[in-house]
Amino acid sequence: MAQIEVKNLTFSYPETNGKVCLDNISISINKGDFILICGKSGCGKTTLLRQLKPCIAPRGKSEGQILYNRQDIRKLDEKDQATKIGYVMQNPEHQIVTDKVWHELAFGLENLGVKTNEIRARVSEIAEYFGITDWYFEKTDKLSGGQKQLLNLASVMVMDPEVLVLDEPTSQLDPIAAEQFLDVIKKLNEELGITIILSEHRTDSVFKRADQVILMYRGRILSAGKPEKVIKTDMDCDLEKIMPMSARIFKNFDESDVIPLSVSEARKQMKYLNKSFSILPDTKKDNIEDPAIICRNVWARYEKKEKDILKGLNISVNKGEIFAILGGNGTGKSTLLKVLRGSLRPIRGKVKAKGTIGMLPQDVQTLFRKETVKEELENVPENIIKSMELKGILERHPYDISGGEQQKVALARVLAADPDILLLDEPTKAIDNIYKETLGKMLRSLSDKGKTIIIVSHDLDFCGEYVDKCGLLATGDILCVNNYREFFSNNRFYTTTVSKITRDVIENAVKPEDLL
Structure with a gap:
């Protein structure tokens, strides 16, 4: 029996004049699956993930069904929503609400009215599991980005969810911290049977860990299935760039049916590959000391x-x-x-x-002051708006667009100042x-x-x-x-x-x- 079923889901934001963001999406997810959702920025990944957590679902027109254990997910009571479906956001800063690590871990349980002794036991257990006991009494604003994201994950897991939804959780982590974080996610999946639904642009790191991959394009599902199947999907050169680099190289240069999903697989397969590679033109330069x-x-x-x-x-x-x-x-x-x-x-x-000097900050939302993207880009030249593909979101609120689109809007503003x-x-x-x-x-x-x-x-x-x-x-x-x-x-x-x-x-x- 499917744990989550998305049936013919169509969704549009009110300010888009009926233009759909999700177009007839149908997905079936079994308990214990590790699902990767990937696609171009603005293809609907975040909107789809937020539909799986009704209390944070975006406002707009929705058609179709989402079933959780055969029950309409929108009819789950607030307690079940909070405990059964965990959600980790893209930006660690946006999810932490208290000043101390131990309090952040206990916050959700306190709001559910769990008894103090049980809170202490569950918080201690989760801190040990995630290896964060050394900074148990630290202030949350003193933690690094990787520590904050791990704390967010631990704070969600202390609620004992059955499903864990993660929206590009490694986007602000360094390569080492990102690998460690994804290892923890896979461990939760394999050892505890938690269903993982993850969107990510770092497909190099996630493809090898996923059971199923869902490739989205302009609000639709272009391909879904085992990673090996999705990689072989007929797609244009732009979408191919979303695939893991090792797979892209072998897909273009190797005629065999086996496409490696990781570096280790690629190294093993190289001994059977007898192709020559040309050097890409080097456009970089060594500048004169100035x-x-x-x-x-x-x-x-x-x-x-x-x-x-x-x-x-x-x-x-x-x-x-x-x-x-x-x-x-x-x-x-x-x-x-x-x-x-x-x-x-x-x-x-x-x-x-x-x-x-012009600066693009790490948290680009700090730059936004207007009600629409169009107002934010009022002084930005048309050629910059066009090159960054922002025309389709001009009437949207800056906070309602995807993280990637927010990044582009903010950069456009910075570049406009020349x-x-x-x-x-x-x-x-x-x-x-x-x-x-x-x-x-x-x-x-x-x-x-x-x-x-x-x-x-x-x-x-x-x-x-x-x-x-x-x-x-x-x-x-x-x-x-x-x-x-x-x-x-x-x-x-x-x-x-x-x-x-x-x-x-x-x-x-x-x-x-x-x-x-």
């Missing part, structure tokens, strides 16, 4: 009695250069951007910048590989025109393809500054992801057998 922004011996912290976050940091970025700042969650990358922008004054050291120096905090989070290519080409064009661009990112694939130099932020300073080729070759442990194998093959044109 610093646009310089930091010298910069120390910074937020409060007087807190620990220093930046400790004697030095960095110099040339005019027209695209520079990526990489590193784990909580290392101070966003803090550095605030110092460069001037919104956080260093306690020691100097920062010099030539020209105007700053000399662009500071971009996680510009590719929540967006698909299709738009990433558009964004990358746009940044290279701006770089060619003399714009200086500094990116903070966890997206190693994007940085490997579009930046000129990379620097690793650790222990409060920028380390290992190199051009992108040397950086990704020398920092093997930090960059051990699918991106490593694709760069080895495509950019350096090495023979597959040399990777074995």
Whole structure:
């Protein structure tokens, strides 16, 4: 018997004049399934997931049925909604409601009126299971992004749900934290039998873990089934970019029926692949020394009695250069951007910048002040709106569009000011590989025109393809500054992801057998 059945679901937002966001969706999910939902930004993934949690379902016109254990999901009482269906949001900041870790874990149970002794027992058990007892009494605002997202997951799981819905939960996590988080999700699925329904743009990490994949396109289901089946779906070149990189390489160059879903599978299969690879044209450049922004011996912290976050940091970025700042969650990358922008004054050291500065913050919703996307983009040139594919959402409220679309709206606003120096905090989070290519080409064009661009990112694939130099932020300073080729070759442990194998093959044109 199916645990969740979606039957002919059609949904439209009130401000879209009847244009449907979900078009005749039908899905059957069994208990204990691990479901991956993927697709281009704005295809309806988040809208579909929110329909599975009635208390946060968006306002609009809905037709069709959603059954939970053969009962209309909208008729579940509030207690059953809270306990049986857990939901983890894209942005960790938007789900935490208390000031201490232990209180966040207990908050849901307290609201259900659970007895104190039972709350203590269940909170202690879940803290042990997730390995978070060491920061049990920490303040939630002091946690890193990865810790906050793990806390959100633990706070949901303490309610003992049967189904766990996750909307791009790794979009703000570094590659290591993302892998660890997904391992925990798979563990919940395998050991506790929790049904997992997950949307994610990082398909490289999730395909190998999923039982079933649902590929969405313009509000419809284009393909559904085992990962191996969905990968072989006939799709255009844009949608292929959503698939795992290892699978895309082998689909294009290998004539066998077996398509690898992970790096380990790809490495094993390479010994049977005798194709030659051509080098992609290198559009990057080594800039002449002409610093646009310089930091010298910069120390910074937020409060007087807190620990220093930046400790004697030095960095110099040339005019027209695209520079990526990489590193784990909580290392101070966003803090550095605030110092460069001037919104956080260093306690020691100097920062010099030539020209105007524009910044895309990590939480782009802080930029939104208007009632519609059209009003937010009032001063944005038409060519930027068109290139970012924003015309179809102009009448929507900025908070009602997908995370990827919010990212594009915010970036359009920043670009409209035509700053000399662009500071971009996680510009590719929540967006698909299709738009990433558009964004990358746009940044290279701006770089060619003399714009200086500094990116903070966890997206190693994007940085490997579009930046000129990379620097690793650790222990409060920028380390290992190199051009992108040397950086990704020398920092093997930090960059051990699918991106490593694709760069080895495509950019350096090495023979597959040399990777074995």
